[in-house]
Amino acid sequence: MKVFVAVKRTLDYAVKVRVKADKSAVDLANVKMSMNPFCEIACEEAVRLKEKKVAKEVIAVTVGPKAAQETLRTALAMGADRGIHVVTDMRHDTELQPLAVAKVLQALGAKESPDMYILGKQSIDGDNNQTGQMLAGLMDAPIAAFASEVSVDGDKVHVTREIDGGLQKIDLGLPAVVTADLRLNEPRYATLPNIMKAKKKKIEEIKAEDLGLSLEPHVQYTSVEDPPVRQAGIKVESVDEVISKLKETGVL
Amino acid sequence: AxxxxxxxxxxxxxxxxxxxxxxxxxxxxxxxxxxxxxxxxxxxxxxxxxxxxxxxxxxxxxxxxxxxxxxxxxxxxxxxxxxxxxxxxxxxxxxxxxxxxxxxxxxxxxxxxxxxxxxxxxxxxxxxxxxxxxxxxxxxxxxxxxxxxxxxxxxxxxxxxxxxxxxxVSGPGDAGKTTWVADEVAKSDRPELTTADKIVSGGRGLKNGENFEMLYTLADKLGGGAVGASRAAVDAGYVPNELQIGQTGKIVAPGLYIAVGISGAIQHLAGMKDAKTIVCINKDPEAPIFQVSDIGLEADLFKAVPEMIEKL
Incomplete structure (x- = not known):
């Protein structure tokens, strides 16, 4: 089968987030960018399906600026076979919204007809947690969001997914959309030989406007601010003090 | 509207x-x-x-x-x-x-x-x-x-x-696209993390899953609190993901939150900083968790937690 994996270039998860002084947005100038951690998990899962000979071809897709090609190269170095880069300069944490990305993925899917779409459950910039679910909705396909275990058996996908308070097992028909949660796998690091090999893999570039879709945001981000600061309290020396302070303030 | x-x-x-x-x-x-x-x-x-x-x-x-x-x-x-x-x-x-x-x-x-x-x-x-x-x-x-x-x-x-x-009202019913197989929901007398009034939460400092037992004992001593964990403790395999508190886990806002052996990574703070009172127990005075705690105790958790259990 053919697998689509969507990957996004985001602020690196270890970078401190700074809001611009004019409260217009988060400052993304000169900060380290990486593949969104949940997309890494999605990519790893797709590559594992290929290693298990379940998937014949893994196609990594990204929607983003020119520089997002680096993220696609990372996916190719992890083991994806080829890449599709839909190029747009829309700001990817506020202007390029999940509905638009889902429409792009649906349009690409209509050309390539993958059997399975694997996405991260959310990106760590916009934190919307929507794109996979929306793609499934547009395609009228089944969704397994927050997957922690995936196996394919003929034309059925067995998924264990995270639900509130525990786990749920479901079976889906194909084509299906799966979004990756934290425990699905531990993504590999791309090795140097694989990074070299990835340079030769093909990336198709498509201008977003050539897809003939409306990608205009439906939601305007009118301001972005720092969260309220929580004041540090006191340091105490002993367990007795902890207990007496809690009793003083009526917590215990 | x-x-x-x-x-x-x-x-x-x-x-x-x-x-x-x-x-x-x-x-x-x-x-x-x-x-x-x-x-x-x-x-x-x-x-x-x-x-x-x-x-x-x-x-x-x-x-x-x-x-x-x-x-x-x-x-x-x-x-x-x-x-x-x-x-x-x-x-x-x-x-x-x-x-x-x-x-x-x-x-x-x-x-x-x-x-x-x-x-x-x-x-x-x-x-x-x-x-x-x-x-x-x-x-x-x-x-x-x-x-x-x-x-x-x-x-x-x-x-x-x-x-x-x-x-x-009625709708189209079963779309026939997904077959439900089973839910595995942990049965417990404890409150749900997202609605609990008191939470004791453990991090990588706990060193293994067995040591989380003392957090359950402490939660009991507080009068039936819930137990949570940091992403680091989940990633290390100490506890299952449904215990995870943080941006990628559950967002909680209890009356009392006791963070034990948790350093306070940004992603964890995002999940618990709305707690009314935050207590932390950590042996590293530089741990960022101290900056958001109302009461911070710099101590070895393996001594402080049993002592707290005894004195409550």
Missing amino acids: STLVLAEHAEGAIADSTLSVVSAAKAIGGDVTVLVAGADAAKIAEQAAKIDGVSSVLAAGDAAYDHGIAENITALLQSVQDSKSFSHILFAASNDGKNIMPRLGAKLDVQPVSDILEVLGEDTFKRPMYAGNAIATVKSSDSVKLASVRITNFDKAAAEGGSASVEE
Whole structure:
């Protein structure tokens, strides 16, 4: 089968987030960018399906600026076979919204007809947690969001997914959309030989406007601010003090 | 405005999360309608009708809507929306809500707003981005507004006092795309993390899963608290993911939060900084958790926790 994996270039998860002084947005100038951690998990899962000979071809897709090609190269170095880069300069944490990305993925899917779409459950910039679910909705396909275990058996996908308070097992028909949660796998690091090999893999570039879709945001981000600061309290020396302070303030 | 709230329920009872979503709906203004879906809908709808501020309740009694299968519930919501044309549809920002809302958004060509923290107007909301390190004010231009509600940011509506009418509704039923196999939900007498008033939470400092036992004992001593964990402890395999508190886990806002052996990574703070009182026990005085704690104890947790258990 053919697998689509969507990957996004985001602020690196270890970078401190700074809001611009004019409260217009988060400052993304000169900060380290990486593949969104949940997309890494999605990519790893797709590559594992290929290693298990379940998937014949893994196609990594990204929607983003020119520089997002680096993220696609990372996916190719992890083991994806080829890449599709839909190029747009829309700001990817506020202007390029999940509905638009889902429409792009649906349009690409209509050309390539993958059997399975694997996405991260959310990106760590916009934190919307929507794109996979929306793609499934547009395609009228089944969704397994927050997957922690995936196996394919003929034309059925067995998924264990995270639900509130525990786990749920479901079976889906194909084509299906799966979004990756934290425990699905531990993504590999791309090795140097694989990074070299990835340079030769093909990336198709498509201008977003050539897809003939409306990608205009439906939601305007009118301001972005720092969260309220929580004041540090006191340091105490002993367990007795902890207990007496809690009793003083009526917590215990 | 007229707002539809998708109710959450478990074991025949309406969930507390629904009460918080009703409060968010009240903040928008106008009529509030609650949709209860599932085999037990009729019985749960009676409870929903008593929630203060709810003007009507829709009950879709069909087992196809149990287990939160997104395709089935979305089709029901769509058919209800087709006939009733609500201005807003609200969900709890739970795994179920997060699973269903975007699919409905795709069907209605609407861009939903995730995790609202505050209602500023009929079309304007506050929401967190970047793991809560930035708070955005957003304005939706869609004709129907879809939003998921961060339940710890809204007080619960009173469960009693209302007398809404109940109407039966039906949708297309089972879409036949997903087969439910099993739910494995841990049965416990402890409160749910997201609604617990007291939480004891452990990090990598606990060193292994067995050591979490003492956190359960401490939670018992506090009068029946819940136990949580940092992502580091989950990643290390000490405890299952459903215990995870943080941006990628559960968002909690208890009265008392005791962080044991947790350094306080940004992603963890995003999940617990709304607790009323935060206590931390950590041997590293430089740990960022001290900067958000009301009471910080610099100590070896393996001495301090047993001592606390003994003295409470």
